[in-house]
Amino acid sequence: MELIKSGINIDFVGKMKFAFYLTIVSSIVAVAYLAVHGLNFGIDFAGGTVVQIKFNQPTSIDKIRDSLRHINMENSTIQQTGAASDNEFLLKTELSSSDLKGVSDKIEESLTSIYGKGSFEVRKVEMVGPKAGADLRQKGIMAITVAWLGMLIYITWRYELRFAVGGIIALIHDVIMAAFVFTLLGKEFNLTIIAAILTIIGYSINDTIVVFDRIRENARKNIKKDLGTVINESINQTLSRTLLTSFTVFLVLVALFFFGGTVIHDFAFVLLVGVIVGTYSSIFIASPFVLVWEKYMPGKRIRKS
């Protein structure tokens, strides 16, 4: 069976200009949005406390809020999580406590006084002090930057600098877009999301490498053809593979998105965005960039080697 016919010849390079403007505009919109709104940091990074509570009986967010009033925590964010029948809620506050008697204990006591003992179960408590949060933020940025650099070095070593730069620009684009869509939907940035972004960086570059590999192979075979044609041929020849693997990963992510539970849900979502954007960027950003570079700084190595 073939989804992409073997003789396919789409003029990707010809659509480069359009793709270029699309990329620029969407990136500017994304960066501007992120700059204005900032990332919506979860407690991993901002510090704070999250308590996940499952009640035995149905209750309402208002009632929970009321019961937090006498410890002055009625301003906490309270969200229902899971199915409505689960009676499960997330209580979030910016407060954290380095004392032995933590914020979660206070919440628990306060709820006990209203709902009664044994009428709810504390399923999860996460407390991160502001200092630890700031540390992690820095480490997260560091990890992403080092990942970009790592890719840059590896591809420069295996291919050429201009390929590497093209690949990294595509990756930066992927990360910005994933962060943008994620923030746009009001979701929270936490450690798991950074892990997802690192995965995007490691995975999304694969498509680019496969195309680069083919460009190199074809360029050696057809020394006379101009680079634009070679690139277009290479993208077309690998298109079937690019779409297929993106599709299998997509299938898996959809399963994780729907069935993986709360923590995995957001993680899978970022990756879904990353896979889609990454497929686009490896076709329309990474390879065309090599062509742009060639235009301004003609290289000889690709013909010689």
Next chain:
Amino acid sequence: MFKDIKIRVIITLLVTAVALVYLVPSFTNLPDQWKKYMPGDKLRLGLDLQGGMHLVLEVDSQKAVESTLDRLANDIKEGLMNRKIRFRNIEHGSAGIISLELTDKESTTEFNKIIRDQYPDLEVKSSEIVEGREKVSLKMKDKRIDEVKKHAVEQSLETIRNRIDQFGVTEPEIAPQGEDRIAIQLPGIKDPRSAIELIGKTARLEFMLVDDDNNLGDALRGIVPPGDIVMNEKRMDRKTGRITDTPILIKNRAVLTGDSIETARVAISDRFGEPYVSLKFKPQGARDFDRITGENVKKRLAIVLDGVVYSAPVIQERISGGDAQITGSFTEEEAKILAIALRSGALPAPVKILEQVTVGPSLGQDSIQKGILSVLIGGLLVIAFMAFYYKASGMIANMALMLNVVFILGTLAIFKATLTLPGIAGIVLTIGMAVDANVLIFERTREELRLGKTPRAAIDAGFSKAFITIIDTHVTTLIAAMLMFQFGTGPIKGFAVTLSVGLVYSVFTAVFVARIIFDYLIWNRKVKSISI
């Protein structure tokens, strides 16, 4: 490299067998007589799957430096007094400096000699003559400060380990993190609150004399007599159970500390049926206690724990025998925690909680179910797609994928790595990504077939041309996974581990194992066309 199919089959079977053997304890319930022939450990589940608590503590090691300085200052004071060297105004501030004034030249010479000979950790920071007196500032050497700090963290770690062992947690993990942090994992802990209380208690026990000669009222108004300190005494009203804090004037010098304690246990008082902590001193401590009580009959001795006075009984008579007790307003649980804390010794410096994650067992169980469900659904979708798209070749790829999962789990079991919820996601994601290797090979093979090559030549070309690309794509993802491992905490680390392991096996299963079947079909069965 491995031309002989038989050898390749044997290698594959061996690897599979090892992985399966290590997985047996996790997925079956073997009778005991079999267990001794099998690896004993089950797959280790992360805290997010089995429930438990994760803590990151910060040791306030500066406090350890201050208390070392405190001891040194007291020591110097006594030393100088014993040698009749005249000095005034010895004090130490928070800046880590001991300052004092020496009244004449003679004592300066002698003082310098003492510092040089007996206190190698101290150095004279400055000395100047003010109004005929030599004003000296002493400072701890930087190297020594670092040592004290490092030691404080190490000792805290040891003490906390000790406490957790006595508290009874199976397989706790306690490890230093960075310079002054301690990461603690307590799987399956039932009572997180008590655990935090126990771990975080400084448990610095001091016996101090109460200053009944001076006026407490004056002290509260700010005129604290030199060498004294105002502390709070915790008192419980026996009828109402209410706890009140009462100020009390204490001579700020510990006559005896928790270091002198041999052991501590919980006992119940005969009179009120209240729990208290019974202490037994070490031989030297017992002698000191005997002497101190003998010297201070009819005075009050305060029992101070972490800066709070628990009781301040009047010494009725000399107490020999080396026993003492801490009474106060405890519940039995509190008394038990205090006893463990005292037995395992005080923390050299207070600790603060930087991070805490507690997962209840029911949530962990839920996560396992959700994880398994998404692996099954995700895996089946991919398998169905591959079979549909690549027919028989797809089935070969599917077999490789399933082996991959077995290998990942087996490797986790062998290396006792921890499986977390993101780790499970990592397995299914690996399935999705590992397929890439097969797809690269198959697409290439199809291209070669289209060029009119024979199946044998096409397969050869497909595998060999795709190989380098496969290595490149896997290495880049591995780089990202390694960074994730470096950066992440527990659950994320689990993801990084399964992803990395899965990637390595993906090369093995797609390139090595799948090739065996293709070669067998083409070489031995001489198939004329491949279903791809």
